[in-house]
Amino acid sequence: MSDVNTQFAQAQQDVQQLPERPGNLTLLRLYALFKQATEGDVHGDKPGFTDIVGKYKYEAWAALQGTAQETARQQYVELVESLKSGATS
Numbered sequence: 001m002s003d004v005n006t007q008f009a010q011a012q013q014d015v016q017q018l019p020e021r022p023g024n025l026t027l028l029r030l031y032a033l034f035k036q037a038t039e040g041d042v043h044g045d046k047p048g049f050t051d052i053v054g055k056y057k058y059e060a061w062a063a064l065q066g067t068a069q070e071t072a073r074q075q076y077v078e079l080v081e082s083l084k085s086g087a088t089s
Contacts, residue, residue: 004070011077014084026079028057032060033079036072037076
């Protein structure tokens with residue numbers, strides 16, 4: 001297991017232990033980076049206008065299309081680290 005994969009696994013645990021809940025935009029970014037890191041480019045149909053949360057999640061993930069899974073893992077780790085230090089909310 002590479003160092004980034006180890007850090008990614010740790011970041012997944014750390015994000016559950018954050019002292020306060022991140023804002024919605026940060027949560028969307030975390031979601032999109034996680035999906036890109038674990039599944040690659042977005043797939044499936046975009047949710048309709050009645051599923052607003054699903055639509056925003058899909059769009060956030062789609063914005064990362066073409067990003068390498070390794071890069072997405074590294075960005076996820078960096079975002080979680082910044083949240084732990086209180087730099088981002």
